[in-house]
Amino acid sequence: MRHMKNADVVIVGAGPTGLMLAGELSLAGVRPLVLERHPHRRDTPKAGGLGGQILELLRYRGLLERFQAACTGPVPAPRFPFGGVHLDFTRMADPPLHALPLPQQSLERLLDERAGELGVDVRRGHEVTGVSQDDTAVTVDVRGPDGPYQVNARYLVGCDGARSGIRDRAGIPFPGVTYPEVNRLAQVTLSDEVTVLDNGDLDVPGFGTVRAGFTRTDRGLLGVGSSPGARSVSLYTIEDESTEYDDDVPMTLTELQDSIHRVLGAHLPLAGSTRLSRFTFKAHQAERYRAGRILLAGDAAHLFPATGVALNAGLLDAVNLAWKLAAELHGRAPGGLLDTYHDERHLAGARTMLHTRAQVALRRGHDEAAEALREVFSELLADEQPLRRMGALVAGTDIRHPMPGSGHHPLAGTFAPDLTLHTDRGITGVAGLLHPARPVLLDLAGRADLREAARDWKDRVDIHTAKTDRRPADALLIRPDAHIAWAAPVDEPAGTAVPALREALSTWFGTP
Ligand SMILES: Cc1cc2nc3c(=O)[nH]c(=O)nc-3n(C[C@H](O)[C@H](O)[C@H](O)COP(=O)(O)OP(=O)(O)OC[C@H]3O[C@@H](n4cnc5c(N)ncnc54)[C@H](O)[C@@H]3O)c2cc1C
Structure with missing residues (x-):
């Protein structure tokens, strides 16, 4: 047994x-x-x-x-690869992606x-x-x-x-697809025969110059990240290949060298490595x-x-x-x-x-039409508004969960902003209230009616009172995952706010 x-x-x-x-x-x-x-x-x-x-x-x-x-x-400062182009947030004081x-x-x-x-x-x-x-x-x-x-x-x-x-x-x-594309990424030490030139390019015996940055050949792509004088460089290859690799089976230095040989058509002598990894691209959900x-x-x-x-x-x-x-x-x-x-x-x-499928379309095209797509996309990303929008999409912050019965406050369903809060015990932020991962009713307008309504749930909902500059709502009901379940519009009368709060509390945290 x-x-x-x-x-x-x-x-x-x-x-x-x-x-x-x-x-x-x-x-x-x-x-x-x-x-x-x-x-x-x-x-x-x-x-x-x-x-x-x-x-x-x-x-x-x-x-x-x-x-x-x-x-x-x-x-x-964040600079995020996006399908062969970059989302460059380095000039933004408050980037949408960290x-x-x-x-x-x-x-x-x-x-x-x-x-x-x-x-x-x-x-x-x-x-x-x-x-x-x-x-x-x-x-x-x-x-x-x-x-x-x-x-x-x-x-x-x-x-x-x-x-x-x-x-x-x-x-x-x-369901989904596996793209026939294998990426290999490594931090390596070059053999003594290879010279790193002043501009970071590599001089490879029997071949000539390999540029720092990306080299596209008709067999794939080689990326070289180097700095003048340093023998340790990062290398990156992308090849079209249909092999199904297991991510937990490590890549070897020989496998990397073979890949570089196929892409470049030449042998790049390497002495060792400190990091070797390989990944493939699948779209499954x-x-x-x-x-x-x-x-x-x-x-x-x-x-x-x-x-x-x-x-x-x-x-x-x-x-x-x-x-x-x-x-x-x-x-x-x-x-x-x-x-x-x-x-x-x-x-x-x-x-x-x-957005990751869109990145496949941007990244995998090798013809002039694909170059044009990347160029147009890069032009759009030079403007702040589309760049912010793409940053929020990649960060996963552009999502607003549907909140049944929560009213239509614009904050309902969004990630709670980290408002600065003035409380009896000093200054804190919304972030500080969520350390214990418990639901929070945050009263921002001295609304005793709402606090009273939530008392029946106080075994499972923490009730806080605070003041904040330019309050976005009279009260916020925040779930443990920091999403706002319900928000009371500023100066909403008790007659509508109290039943709405009780309904939201029941919807998300059960009957008292
Ligand atoms: C080379 C490489 C680079 C990557 N780079 C990035 C990156 O820059 N950014 C990023 O966000 N993601 C990256 N990823 C993806 C990231 O590594 C994965 O998304 C992450 O590991 C997924 O975490 P997980 O816990 O869901 O699954 P896993 O990390 O795969 O963990 C699953 C665990 O389950 C265990 N397990 C499986 N079956 C059983 C069983 N039957 N019984 C008991 N245990 C079992 C496994 O042993 C494993 O420990 C990269 C992946 C690779 C391979």
Whole structure:
């Protein structure tokens, strides 16, 4: 007879999405069980940084400073690659998109440490081999270091990456395409025979000059990032190739050299490397993010055909899901709450799919028409308004969730702005109120009627009173994921504001 354990939630996969979800669930009072098949934290280099709205969310959790302290370099003025052109925010004082040079290994270490501090049970070396569900529970087959066992869980979240077995077992279709394009990225040391010229170009024996920057040939693209005198350079190749690579299988120096040889038609002598990575471009999105008691988040739910957006999307999935799942487990979720996870995050994924697919069209064209498209696009991006709009699209901040019954305040459904708040205890910001990841009713106009109306929910909603310059609303009801569920228009009479607030509280946080 197999050993059987019980858990409220099983998270499959201790990648960034699974670890973020574990931390958020813990803040909401749920102890998840995280099962990760690898015995140790992996050290395959993947993302070089983190960008978009998740940085603001980390700040709202009080975590951003810790993440910044682990960065590998100074935080650069953002210049974001977009399908062969660049979104250049360097001249903007308040860019719509921010990024941190935080390698994925450091990100995973930080999220793992945080999960540990919050008491999460992360079991490494435990592979999920089977999943089945009925109306009341999910049964999970696990192969652990001491043999097979089963876990009986109320919910299971597949954060098990691009090749998600959970997605397949839950019968969730994952339609999409894989582009026949392989990208290889490396930080290498050049062999002594190669000379770095004063302008950063490379003098390669038997070939001649390889320019710093991008060289397009009819076999692909070679990028060289070098600085005069430095023997360490970054190299980047893009080739049309249909091989299906597994992202967790590392690239070798020989594989990179072979790729450079194919693109350039010459051998570039290299002495060693400090980073080697390879990625392919797929455009897939799960048809549903939920099948009964099984949910998907992160790469298991979506794969985008451009760089720099996947972590933002996956971590924001986790933040959106955690408080809803916790409410379900605490038995106080209003009907349909958990389904709003699919509604909101599938829509967000579709927006990301839209602009990353557009990047494919911009990037992959090699003829004169494609050059013209890139040129026109670059011209548009020289103007501030379209640049801001593209920045918000990439950051994922242009999304306004539909808020049923919330009235029509323009702030409803948006990410709460970090207003400066004057309170009895001094000056703070909206960000400071969301560190505990609890819902907040923020009274900005001394509205005792609204505070009184929310008292019935005070076991689950924090009530704060503050003043702010040029208040955008009399009161804001903010969800744990920092989105505004409802806003009271300035000077709205109690006769309409109070019932509207009570309805919003019931819609999002259940009956008192
Ligand atoms: C070279 C490269 C560069 C990248 N650069 C960027 C970038 O600049 N910006 C960006 O945002 N993204 C980037 N990405 C994408 C980013 O790495 C992924 O989006 C991210 O890792 C997804 O996180 P995840 O937690 O959803 O899935 P994963 O990181 O894939 O984690 C899934 C985890 O589930 C575990 N698992 C799978 N099956 C089971 C099972 N049956 N039982 C138990 N455990 C299981 C796996 O071992 C793994 O640890 C890059 C990817 C690559 C390969």
